[in-house]
Amino acid sequence: MKGLKVLSLFLFTSAALAATPRDTLVIQRGLDVPTLDPSMAYDGASIELTDQMYETLYTYKGTSIKETEPLLATKYTISNGNKTYTFDLRKNVKFHSGAPFTCADAEYSMRRVIVTNTGDSGSFILAESLLGTQDNANDDKSVTWAKIENSVKCNAQGQLVFNLPKVDPAFIAKIAFSGNAIVEKAYSAKIGEWDGTEKTWKEWVNKLTPGSNLSKAPNGTGPYRLVRQDANTYMFTAFDGYWGQKPAIKNVIRQKVPELAARQQALLKGDTDFADGGGRNVDEAQIKGKPGIAWLDNLPNVGSYGINMNQNIKNPAIYGSGKLDGKGVPANFFSDVNVRRAFSYAFNYDQFARDVFKGKAVRRTMFLPDTFLGYDPKLPVYPYDPKKAEDAFKRAWGGQVWKNGFTINASFRASNPIQQTMFEILKKNIEALNPKFRINLVAKEWSQLLADSRAGKEGLTMSTWGPDFADPDNFLYTFFHSEGYIAPRLNWKDPTTDRLLVQARSTVNVAERTRLYSQIGRRLYDQAVFVILPMPVEYVAYRDNIQGYYYNPMASSVPWKVLSKK
Template identity: 25%
Template structure:
């Protein structure tokens, strides 16, 4: 009897399959180039942290969408004072953390005060320190009072650095994250993958279409292509093997999305190192580089040239690429004017990113050699790059993509790794951070972009493209990526 039942069940499955029906998948595997060093986006600088956790495990008061619009998340609504110095939030009711603790205004106050504290390692520490006071008149109301007008506060509050933590679990978020989001950490196999499971007690579980998500870490571009072709990976945002895109475009099993990111690819320059402390030498480097050749050779032609530390996705962008056209003779003349003896020996430290860093570095080094600059390439892993370049500033040149949007503030920090120290720029940036409206903000942002370009702080290359390869049946993936996230709540199988 049992054998007959099994045969009947098998026959039923075959009938369903032959009729063209398919069983909905209850999981997704997403490829990532880099593994996050931890899972607390409020304490670590790596963008890979937010790719796993933001909107999935953790949530903020506001949400940044693909089109750069800002909508409510943990907040139901908000109101700005006319002078843009007071921002009042009404929070969503009946929200809980994964550990069962209720979410309220006290959690917002705790989190923001923690992020702005003296010992904070939050990337947006300066923003949180600009909050003069935080009032919590009741569990559902938060009043932020800023020292100066803060036009872009809603955007900052939507970044991964502003997700809300529970005081009871905050110290352990890097390895045991507890948030209010629709997913919980299920497993982390170091060096291989992170798995998230849908949280059944989420406030709106019906909106979550995929119960299980695995992030697989595949740094090798060829292995990424092989994983996609074999069906081991369902989607790979920020796909690194750009040379293979044509193969996927011609295969009906896949979809290929090409958009832009807010990642600014730059040749970072140590402004305190001689002779790089001379603006003429930095300008010579900018003139020596042919952005189009770098984009063509390292990025398969994908990428938009930029002339300052800003991308076309960001509000207030101005195109400054004409300021330093490719002009080797101009570069040689500037080096001579600066009294530089050629060949000038400089280190070029490259992190482990195959296209823009490793391949792009080879092209940049060849272009610099044409004007008398010998860029000695050193390939390093991320830990060594962070220690040697970011922390100790032991370098001349490097190539990095800065993923944070609206991050002009790094140029106001003389201790940042390129060590640009300009009071004139800090005065300009103060106008950015205290802008009361869009018109004033955009004018200040434009002035800041021009100042950075004029001082040739870095050699600005291109906006990193957002190339995504995915199963053709997936929907809800972002084309453009103003921030690096994988919003699982928006993804579903057709």
């Protein structure tokens, strides 16, 4: 460990590591890491690190987003009308603490997710599958210990058994979600986390925070363990007791470097192996084609961008006078379909693709990745058409919108050029239609914008969504069902859409689900519920001496264990 100690001393006193050694990987990112607790990790920066320390029962296979493979499980069977899943668990697996992995740890991990279930994490995903509700016991009194205990438990053979209240065709994809990783029961209780008992479970409902004790002292079964951390640097080393193939990369350093220029220079000089970029326009000019750089392009994108039009704005600061008098809008301004259609026609989609992504972007017919089940490429899209936008505005609110005009605020994430450019295009085009139309652009810090959006206090915002699991339900139910996770941001309540979404998540018949999702896409288009934005073609830049890299859009990063250096 002497070399590791020397390396550690150097890293924690230096901004960057020059000439990175063959056994060391250096990664520079611009963002903070909110948590190292897998149950609380619901952002890319956190998941990139928790995925290397923790493991789920199943994971995605290689570059596939449709095929999963065993990780801490070895196989599973389905019974009871597709409502019971029984997993055989891998033997001879150790936690970083040295303790053996047992079924009791898997049982505890799943229960911990649904007991602590907080709106600041992805825990609602598993809770809904196992308990039939996204809410925790504080918000839904139907959540009881008896339900939790029966939903996931070990049987006499040491297998982990899940009992679902109803069919869930996306269940295995949800099990592969990184937030459902396995933690050690005894260790967690020892450091002050929930002890896993009925006696204390109510005390832990909605209690978990990003700064949990497990975040401060992680302990998984993954190929890397945390050695040291400070405000800007995380240091990992390969876990000697790892059950799988031993990694070629011994040490990994994750550094926070906020300045884009500093990250770019570090990547070009070889001081870092991976670094956050600045978007295609910047990266193609500064990074692509330079000596020592590998550039992978034309990669699939499974995220989606769109513009929220909140149909019940709960904040007078956004809608002003509350009337169609030119000084504001009613709180339910976007409840008129003609307003929503007008906004959809007024956006210049091609300009957005050119200005932000150098034209390397794809328009979609649905708010759904085009590689997912249920995507229908034959559905229509709204073109940029100022005349049709004008006609729709003239019909809106019985002609009052066009006659009196309106003023509304649109909020975007501060220092985010994609969101700012998008709203600048929308503002320019809509205000050009009628001098009485005004959109005020307001930059907000991410934390405030997120909190206000969740509370329904924003009128116009941009949504960027990456899937938690590879299933259309994670996009369409999440956004467009009246009880979906994003419902407070849209306040779209349509019995037809709700019915179709419930039907689509209640059958394992692929053809039937495909048909239903096409109907949902058509309904959402007809009602102009959402402005669906072009999605950029993905690319990755890294040092060209890295071997073994592959891209899976469902992963926050490639597993470090498959990498080596030449």
